[in-house]
Amino acid sequence: MNLPGAYRQRVADGLLKEDPAQFEALEILEDLCSRSQAGENRLGGLGRLLGRRSNEPGGGLYLWGGVGRGKSMLMDLFYEHLPVRRKKRTHFLEFMQSVHTDLHRIRKREVTDAILPAADAIANKASHLCLDEMQIDDIADAMIVGRLFKRLFERNVTVVTTSNRPPDELYRHGLNRHLFFPFIKLISNRMTVHEIGGGDDHRRGRLADRQTYFVPADRAAQKGIDGIWDQLTQGRMGSLVLTVKSRRVELQSFANGAARVDFSNICGMPYGPADYLAIAGAVRVLVVENVPLMCRANHNEAKRFVMLIDALYDSGVMVVMSAAAVPEELHQGGGGAFEFERTSSRLAEMQSSEWGAVLE
Known part of the structure; x- marks a missing residue:
């Protein structure tokens, strides 16, 4: 054929x-x-x-x-x-x-x-x-x-x-x-x-009118994300390896401009702003699973999550996410709660159907 x-x-x-x-x-x-x-x-x-x-x-x-x-x-x-x-x-x-x-x-x-x-x-x-x-x-x-x-x-x-x-x-x-x-x-x-030329953004079309933020991060959320992932990648599977200032940053699930990671593998690693900017520049859709509640116990992970969302937001990347709570309830207080308010607001904005239209 x-x-x-x-x-x-x-x-x-x-x-x-x-x-x-x-x-x-x-x-x-x-x-x-x-x-x-x-x-x-x-x-x-x-x-x-x-x-x-x-x-x-x-x-x-x-x-x-x-x-x-x-x-x-x-x-x-x-x-x-x-x-x-x-x-x-x-x-x-x-x-x-x-x-x-x-x-x-x-x-x-x-x-x-x-x-x-x-x-x-x-x-x-x-x-x-x-x-x-x-x-x-x-x-x-x-x-x-x-x-x-x-x-x-x-x-x-x-x-x-x-x-x-x-x-x-x-x-x-x-x-x-x-x-x-x-x-x-x-x-x-x-x-x-x-x-x-012209035409529709087919990747966004595949996410139109679909839930892209799942609470809680349970089996039902994983099933929903699996369906979105299949649509985005059309069954293809690969990986993406980036080198940032001589450091290796690997996204093990990557295809058709979309990447899929667990929270622990992207915010539990010793990454910084340059790493997240490199990721944001390399993908058009990022699926992040199992985002936990933020508190003093995972303060470092919360700081990296803020950096990640900032990088994705500034680059107009679409986000699909499963989390323990809705954006405004993710942070449970303690250090960084004030800074996280912007992240919550951005997460909410990034779920709208109009997200990224101006950036594109």
Whole structure:
């Protein structure tokens, strides 16, 4: 079954709502699939085994559009039906963190230009890269991504990436942005740039008119959250690993821009504002389960919970939560009760159907 056929089947099964803009993007992805299949056939089994590529230049698709327009879903559908063996799908931030790790290791060997062997290692493992949620805020990423992608394209790697921004708005207010311009030009020259315009935020649509804050955090709450999670992820499952100031921050359940964690694993860990900002920048929906009552006994966890909600609020992230009490009754007094009033107010606001409309 080709990509349009698979998409129509999901619509027929009630898993998706048909969207003409999504279907237009899907036709571009189907063309990529067909060309990839032709390349595999020309190489033959021995060529695939040896990791050889055709002589066609690398390129791909830069798919951008508003939050919740289905970009990640379309890329996942493409990845599932991509008829090649050497392929990789990952979050862009996770990809860049792994690149920095490789560069650090390679530089220990006193290599003149570490980008080349790092890119070659990627190309040897994957002829097709699917990178979700491209965003470039870090100068360290901005200064290497252009040369990295240039080398990948020279090695005939096909890249499909999603983003909320068009290429010329990447790293918009970054330091030394003029050094980043060659990467923008590279995207325009080597990749098809396509916008999924207009339409609804399908991720929000899946949560519309649904309960997203469950009290108490019991078996019924877990069942309700399981239903929401299945709708958000459509059965997919992965993980997201972030590196923040050399620290590892892992979200073990992550798919389609949504992450699911237990309170103890996100507020019981020694995380700080930078960690929560990184999480908020990497997800569009965060499911937090088993939020307890806040009191003197868990004062540190309560402080981290405040930092987490602040980061999610400022980033316009949707929140699904199971808790021991409604927001205004979560804090039982003691240290931090006054500061928690803002958190309670924000939690209540984040449950409204209008939440995030202005931010988007």
